[in-house]
Amino acid sequence: MQILDKCKAYNRSEEVKNQGVYPYFREIQDSEGPVVTMEGKKVVMAGSNNYLGLTTHPHVKEAAIKAIEKYGTSCSGSRFLTGTIDLHVEMEDKIAKFLGKESALLFSTGFQAGQGVIAPLVGRGEHILSDRDNHASIVAGNMLAASLNINVVRYRHNDMEDLEKRLSKLPLEEGKLIATDGVFSTFGSVVSLDDIAALGKKYNANVVVDDAHAFGVIGPGGKGTAHHFGVEDDVDLMICTFSKTLASIGGFVVGDEKVINYLKHKSPALIFSASPTPASVASSIAALEVLKANPELPAKVRANTEFVRQGLKDSGFQVVDGETAIVPVIIGDDDKTFKIWKMLYDEGVFVNAFISPATPPGMQMLRTSYMATHEPEHLEYIVATFKKLGKNLGLI
Ligand SMILES: Cc1ncc(COP(=O)(O)O)c(C=O)c1O
Structure with a gap:
């Protein structure tokens, strides 16, 4: 057995790709703002660490x-x-x-x-x-x-x-x-x-x-x-x-x-x-x-985040409370996490799918994060889309 043989045997990523729900290495074709072009279509970005939205300032x-x-x-x-x-x-x-x-x-x-x-x-x-x-x-x-x-x-x-x-x-x-x-x-x-x-x-x-x-x-x-x-x-x-x-x-x-x-x-x-x-x-x-x-910017990103956190909570999602720009939405297993990730993406919302071992078992999640430059319409769209899909999938 050679060192590199294990790479040839590794096929977990191919399995997920074959199911059409692989969430990683997706190409962005313009700047990392609240709305981005990804693989040719516009999506609301709810997964960036560009917290104050300054990459396009x-x-x-x-x-x-x-x-x-x-x-x-x-x-x-x-x-x-x-x-x-x-x-x-x-x-x-x-x-x-x-x-x-x-x-x-x-x-x-x-x-x-x-x-x-x-x-x-x-x-x-x-x-x-x-x-x-x-x-x-x-x-x-x-x-x-x-x-x-x-x-x-x-x-x-x-x-x-x-x-x-x-x-x-x-x-x-x-x-x-x-x-x-x-x-x-x-x-x-x-x-x-x-x-x-x-x-x-x-x-x-x-x-x-x-x-x-x-x-x-x-x-x-x-x-x-x-x-x-x-x-x-x-x-x-x-x-x-x-x-x-x-x-x-x-x-x-x-x-x-x-x-x-x-x-x-x-x-x-x-x-x-x-x-x-x-x-x-x-x-x-x-x-x-x-x-x-602009010392008000940190409060702005926190307020945007809180809007979504509360909206998802009110919709019945299991979200983690907090005071930062991150809202984890707990889904609880790998397959369901990939499935809702893909449905959100198809509806024009990009979030990050975190599965085990990046999370403890049972805490597989969609890690969502917000920017000071998100407008109310972006945030409302994120909450509404989560709610619609959560209902369809029986998650809420
Ligand atoms: C807590 C923490 N420390 C350090 C880093 C690394 O930062 P950089 O992207 O500049 O390498 C990250 C980035 O993901 C992070 O989340």
Whole structure:
């Protein structure tokens, strides 16, 4: 048996494609707005992470175009060597100031930021405490650390008792890093970051939060989970992505200047990968400017989300409560999830189908998410279409 033989034997995706209900890798043929052209027809987008709808904002597009004209299309190198342009430094200054931290460091994606911050910070004889439901980028950082014999402890999802029990078993004087998502991307739930910050203090642990789905959505001015709870001074590091609210591609971490400087010189994900392109970083700067100039946008996306959450709840769907831009609609098995996904798509609504193991068994769902730029007619159409199909399928 050769390594690649398992690929030839893998046919689950073909089975679903043959049933005509395969929901993944569908092609979008224009911009990621509230309505998109997909495979030749218009659909209302209810599955994007473009939370503030800024990927099509004129100021953001203009910034990307101007950056290409001035700097070309790529920096062709790592930040460490020839890949730093003044725009990277400008964004680092602006995002650190916005979030009230001393310093920031950009990575080429949010995934690289997660992996590239966690692993280099923790050494032998030190410990990572990681929520079981953390994003794959933190898990990748944990795995890298574990391969270097660093102790990685996974605690039950957002379970403060379990976290405290595990913290209390570790020697107080040994270094510990508590790593958590701020908003968990599948269920859209907000972590108890105030409790984590308090446990961090009590047990001499540093705290890092991945705010990919919180930035621009919760907290005053959209500053994310730590600001939402008012614990920004007790959370040491915040990791984030440009690929959601900031309408681009890239990632960053903010924290104390000394920590950021350490990461600059110790993080392989930063040192051995080319820097974000000029257009990417310019558009993220412009998106941040739009957010700062329009502090009502986070409340707008939350209100849009709440409209749909309530509408689906009133229709009889099992939805998960929350305060972010994500509304999970629990369907409960793979086949039914694919079936209603396809029917929604045929009716002109695009959502994301999440099946096991991405969800716990029985929690297979349609993960829906909203933008500040959705108009009432889009939201009403989403609710009405769900209701019609839910009835047809006997789901409600
Ligand atoms: C919680 C979380 N962290 C990190 C990332 C990775 O971000 P990026 O798309 O910039 O790689 C994502 C994206 O899905 C995410 O949901």
